[in-house]
Amino acid sequence: MAKILMPKATAVWLIDNTTLTFEQIAEFCELHPLEVKGIADGEVAENMRGADPVASGELTREEIEKGEKDKAYHLKQPAPKHAEVPQPKKKGARFTPVSRRKDRPDAIAWFLKHHPEVTDAQISKLIGTTKSTIESVRSRQHWNATNLKAVDPVTLGLVTQIELDAIVSKAASKRAANRDEKEARLSGPTLRKVVTPPPAEPNPEADAEDAGRPRDISAAQVFANFGKKAGAEE
Structure with missing residues (x-):
């Protein structure tokens, strides 16, 4: 009630x-x-x-x-007219048993080595660790860095194979999309292809007409011809 x-x-x-x-x-x-x-x-x-x-x-x-x-009767509220919508449960941080918490740095090393596309936030949420721990493993500043081994989290029992495949697939898809976007931005607009017109076909009639036209005559030739003409008249 x-x-x-x-x-x-x-x-x-x-x-x-x-x-x-x-x-x-x-x-x-x-x-x-x-x-x-x-x-x-x-x-x-x-x-x-x-x-x-x-x-x-x-x-x-x-x-x-x-x-x-009936004085012994227990009053009851009427049934609700509208069904109550169940509220989604909020997902908190993944709980990791104490016995397996020591294995999380090995899982972090495995992600950094084999799947660098998985973000720190995804790793943190998947195996229940912190970003500072991930950074310490990456920079080899972890207190047990010399003994760390890259072991997949499924073998360590931190996650299931389905959860691991899902997070790796999601990270790979996002990385591919970002790469395509970057390539498209760097390549710029496509250059327009220059089309060279085909050579003109020979025209016999035009060639004959051009043959009857006088060629270009220089000024020296004009004055030379003029001098020859004046001498002939004298």
Whole structure:
């Protein structure tokens, strides 16, 4: 049974408007019977305005009538009209047994060696470690760096094979997408292909016409011809 929003105010209304017993009201409102008696005597919740549970949908008139007829009857709230939507559980940090926590640096070394595409955040969430521990293993500053061995987390029992495959596949896909985006940005726009026009076909008529035209004559030739013409006239 869901909790009553205003238990004392509801008890005030039930005392004033029904013949239910103190025990029935106390059970329904989740109060102590002596507290309900104190409300009825005006010693508790004095001057408090009653809240109608029928109007709020927390109780039906039929249930009240059943309780008034049978003093041993237990009042029940009506079924909700709308199904309650289950709230998703929040995922916290992965719990790792104490006996296996010493194996996490080996798993970190395995990720850094075989799957560098997996981010520190993904490793931290998958095996329940911290980013500072990952960095200490990477920089060889870990207190046990000389004894670390790259062992996959499935063999160590830290994760399942399905979880490992999922995180590796996700990291690889993201890395490939980033690489394609970088290549597209560096390559720039595609250069337009230069098309060389085909050579012109020979035209006999045009060649004959050009043969009858005078060639370009220099100024020296013009004056030379002019001198020859003047000498002939004399």
